[in-house]
Every structure is written in structure tokens, then in C-alpha cells.
Amino acid sequence: METKKNLNDFPPTGRCPVRDVLSRLGDKWSMLVLIALHANGVMRFSEIHRSLGDISHRMLTVTLRTLEADGMVARTVYAEVPPRVEYRLTVQGESLLPHVFGLVEWARANMEGIFADRRKN
Known part of the structure; x- marks a missing residue:
């Protein structure tokens, strides 16, 4: 029951760990950088940039x-x-x-259904 209570408690103000983590890691690039570093180990800036391809140097x-x-x-x-x-x-x-890998696997398993649903709307 404690888990269910915690899942219902996402305060819109103050310190909400879910909001904080999602806002920091839910951008377009953060997860891709983390995955690149995981896959390749230690990397230099230019190697990360090359592995992602379409990210600007500034971003x-x-x-x-x-x-x-x-x-x-x-x-x-x-x-x-x-x-x-x-x-x-x-x-x-x-x-x-x-x-993150759990989310990636979920996305792969559900991608076709999600795209089909989008085409309906």
C-alpha cells in the first residue's frame, strides 16, 4: 500500500523527485549521451559529438x-x-x-502500435 500512496503524491511545488528527474533527463539529448558513454566507456567531446551526429557543439x-x-x-x-x-x-x-534500457525495450516492443495509433488520429 505504501507504494501506491507514493505514486499518488507528485507535488506541483517544492521537491518532487519524479518531476525533477524527468525535467533534467527528459530532454532530447541527455539519455543519448548517457547511452553513448555506457556503450563506449571514456570518450572525448569530439567522439561523443560524432556518435550522436546531429547535436550542435553548444547543445x-x-x-x-x-x-x-x-x-x-x-x-x-x-x-x-x-x-x-x-x-x-x-x-x-x-x-x-x-x-533506461527497460524503457528502450518497452519502446521497441510498442513502437509499431504507437505509430499505428498516431496515424488514426
Whole structure:
């Protein structure tokens, strides 16, 4: 019963963890960056950009900074000329991915039905 009570409690103001997480990770790019880092391990900015293809440099920078601020991605700067910067998932970022993969599998399993329903409307 406690779980059901928690599912009915999404306060519109104050601290709602569901609203907060969805607003931070529900944008167009965050999940794709997390999946790319999971698939490839440590990556440089240009590698992430190349793997996503259609993201602008500015949007990738903003996305990486947000994910870093939320503790999902770690950024390491090496004192070299030119400077080398690498990104990797943190333990917290890795812990999110099983849930993301569940959503990916659900989307794959239901994609055709969803598209068929959209065509009806």
C-alpha cells in the first residue's frame, strides 16, 4: 500500500523527485549521451559529438555540463597542450541505465502500435 500512496503524491511545488528527474533527463539529448558513454566507456567531446551526429557543439556542451552537475557524468581535464578532456559515466550514471534500457525495450516492443495509433488520429 505504501507504494501506491507514493505514486499518488507528485507535488506541483517544492521537491518532487519524479518531476525533477524527468525535467533534467527528459530532454532530447541527455539519455543519448548517457547511452553513448555506457556503450563506449571514456570518450572525448569530439567522439561523443560524432556518435550522436546531429547535436550542435553548444547543445552537447550544455548537456554534458548538466549531466556533470547532476553527478551522472565525470569530466577529467588533462594538463596537456592542447588540453585533453574526457567524459565517463559515474556510478550514479551507470545505476540509471538499467531503467533506461527497460524503457528502450518497452519502446521497441510498442513502437509499431504507437505509430499505428498516431496515424488514426
